[in-house]
Amino acid sequence: MSRILVTGATGYIGGRLAPRLVEAGHEVRVLARDAGRLRDVPWADAVEVVQGDLTSPDDVRRAVEGVDVVYHLVHAMAAGGDFAAAELAQAQHVAEAAKAAGVGRIVYLSGLHPEGERLSKHLASRVAVGEALLASGVPTIVLEAGIVIGSGSASFEMIRHLTEVLPYMPAPRWVRNFVQPIAVRDVLHYLVAAADLPPEVHGAYDIGGPDVLRYGQVMNGYALEAGLPQRPIAPLPVLTPWLASQWVNLVTPVPRAIAMPLIGSLLHDCVVEERRIDAIIPPPADGLQGYRSAVRLALARERSGDIESSWRSASAEGAPAEPLPSDPRWSGATVLEDARERVTDASPAAVWSVVEGIGGDRGWYSVPLLWSLRGLADRLVGGVGLRRGRRDPVRLREGDVVDWWRVERLERGRMLRLRAEMKVPGRAWIEFRVDPHPDGDTDGTRYRQRAIFLPSGLTGRLYWWSLVPAHGVIFEAMASRIVAAAEEAESATSLDREAGEARAVAAEPAAAEPTGAEPTGAEPADAEPAAPGREERGR
Structure with missing residues (x-):
C-alpha cells in the first residue's frame, strides 16, 4: 500500500x-x-x-x-x-x-x-x-x-x-x-x-x-x-x-x-x-x-x-468561482433580486424532487424560447450556453454543472443554490428553498425562489434593468410551474397507489360459503394451499 x-x-x-x-x-x-x-x-x-x-x-x-x-x-x-x-x-x-x-x-x-x-x-x-x-x-x-x-x-x-x-x-x-x-x-x-x-x-x-x-x-x-x-x-x-x-x-x-x-x-x-x-x-x-x-x-x-x-x-473560462457572500449588502455591494414564493399542498419531498431535477432534459419550467435565445447568445460570445446539461438527470452534487449554472451549495431536501457561469456583466445566482408549510399544523410546502445579481458597474445595472420585463415572465412562470409539476407528480403517485390497492383487493379470492359439513382436518386433494400472509397483503 x-x-x-x-x-x-x-x-x-x-x-x-x-x-x-x-x-x-x-x-x-x-x-x-x-x-x-x-x-x-x-x-x-x-x-x-x-x-x-x-x-x-x-x-x-x-x-x-x-x-x-x-x-x-x-x-x-x-x-x-x-x-x-x-x-x-x-x-x-x-x-x-x-x-x-x-x-x-x-x-x-x-x-x-x-x-x-x-x-x-x-x-x-x-x-x-x-x-x-x-x-x-x-x-x-x-x-x-x-x-x-x-x-x-x-x-x-x-x-x-x-x-x-x-x-x-x-x-x-x-x-x-x-x-x-x-x-x-x-x-x-x-x-x-x-x-x-x-x-x-x-x-x-x-x-x-x-x-x-x-x-x-x-x-x-x-x-x-x-x-x-x-x-x-x-x-x-x-x-x-x-x-x-x-x-x-x-x-x-x-x-x-x-x-x-x-x-x-x-x-x-x-x-x-x-x-x-x-x-x-x-x-x-x-x-x-x-x-x-x-x-x-x-x-x-x-x-x-x-x-x-x-x-x-471543468470550470468555464472566466467564470466566477467565489460563493455568494453571506450578506453582500452589509459589505456595500449592490444587490439586485427577483424573489418569488408559493404555498402548495404538495409535500416538501415532491417539490424537492422537481427542484433537484431542474435543467438538462427536463428544462427550466419557464419559457423555453427565451431560455434558448439567451443560451444561443451566450454561445455566440464564447460562453457555455445551455447545452452542457447535467451529469445525472435526478441527483445533484456540489460542484455539478446544470447547463450554464454550477451547484454552489446543496442542502438536500431543503436548499439548492446555483452560480451562473454564463457571460454576464456581474455575478449571478439562483436559489431554491423548500420548507414545510408556514402553518405548522397543515401539510404542504412553502417554496421560495430567488434570483440574485451583483452587477459590475453601470453595464451590469443596465443589463439587469433591461431584463426586468423578461424576468417578470420567466421567473413567475418558473415558480408556478415547479409547484404545479410537484402537485401533478404527487397526485399521479397517489392515484397509482390507490389503483394498486384496488387491484390487490380485486385479486382476493371470495371467501368460501359454509357447507354444513363437519371439518375433517384434511383438505381435498385438488385444493390450493393458502398463500402465506394473504390477509396482510389484502390490507
Whole structure:
C-alpha cells in the first residue's frame, strides 16, 4: 500500500482514478481548491481531502507531505489568459515540493504528439509540463494518450454531437489525419499500475488503443454504433482551427474554450510510435478496448445516466468561482433580486424532487424560447450556453454543472443554490428553498425562489434593468410551474397507489360459503394451499 496524492480529483480522469486507487489498496489524499465539490462523491469518505491551490507553494508542500506517489492531473484546457505559464508554474511547485518531501514517484498524463513538429499551444503546454516533472529529480512517468473515449469525456461528446446533429459534415483538411483513440478504462489501467513501478522507470511513454483511424472514420464509427447512417465528409481548406472551434461551439455542448485545444490536437497525426510501455505495464488481461467497443460502452453509460465523471466539471473560462457572500449588502455591494414564493399542498419531498431535477432534459419550467435565445447568445460570445446539461438527470452534487449554472451549495431536501457561469456583466445566482408549510399544523410546502445579481458597474445595472420585463415572465412562470409539476407528480403517485390497492383487493379470492359439513382436518386433494400472509397483503 502506498500513500498517494491526486491533484485534479474534481476533473474527468482524476474523479475516476481516486476511487480505483482506493480499491487497489492505496491510502489516497486529494488536493482540491474547493473541498465542497467532493463532499457528495461516492468515495468521499474513503479519501483524505486537503483544500489548497496549486498556485500556492505552501499548499502544495502541505499536500505532498508524507506521500509516496503524486499524480498530477491538472490541465487548464478551459482556462483563458496565459494558461501555459500557469500550468508550468503549478508543475514546478509540484516538482519542487515532491523532491523536498522525498516522494518516490510522480505520474503525469500528457497528450500523444509527433516529434519534431510545431504543436498547438495546449499540446505544447502539456509537453512542457511533462518535461518539468521529468527534470524534478523524482522518478517520473509521463503517459501520453490521444483522444480518450468514455462517457462524459470531452472528446467523446464532441464526436457524438457532431455526428448526431449534422447529416453532412464540412471538415478541415486535417480530418484525414490519423489518430489513435484509447478507452478511458485503459487509461485508468495504466495510471493505477504506475503507482507500483520501480524507481528506475523514468521517462515518457505512449499509450493508445488498438485502432489507428482517420478522424473521419472516428465519426462514422460512432455513427455505426449509434444506429445512424454514415455521414459524408467534405474536407474544406478554408476551415481553420479557429473557425472549426466556432462551429463545434455552436453545434455541440463543448464550449469554444475546450473545443480549441481538442481541435488543435488534431492538426497532426497523433499515433503511438513505440510500445515500450508494454515492457513495464502489460495491457489489461482482456486486451485493450477497441474504438467501437469503447463507444458502445460509453453510449450505454450515457443512456442509463451512469456517468462517473464528466468534462463538465471543468470550470468555464472566466467564470466566477467565489460563493455568494453571506450578506453582500452589509459589505456595500449592490444587490439586485427577483424573489418569488408559493404555498402548495404538495409535500416538501415532491417539490424537492422537481427542484433537484431542474435543467438538462427536463428544462427550466419557464419559457423555453427565451431560455434558448439567451443560451444561443451566450454561445455566440464564447460562453457555455445551455447545452452542457447535467451529469445525472435526478441527483445533484456540489460542484455539478446544470447547463450554464454550477451547484454552489446543496442542502438536500431543503436548499439548492446555483452560480451562473454564463457571460454576464456581474455575478449571478439562483436559489431554491423548500420548507414545510408556514402553518405548522397543515401539510404542504412553502417554496421560495430567488434570483440574485451583483452587477459590475453601470453595464451590469443596465443589463439587469433591461431584463426586468423578461424576468417578470420567466421567473413567475418558473415558480408556478415547479409547484404545479410537484402537485401533478404527487397526485399521479397517489392515484397509482390507490389503483394498486384496488387491484390487490380485486385479486382476493371470495371467501368460501359454509357447507354444513363437519371439518375433517384434511383438505381435498385438488385444493390450493393458502398463500402465506394473504390477509396482510389484502390490507
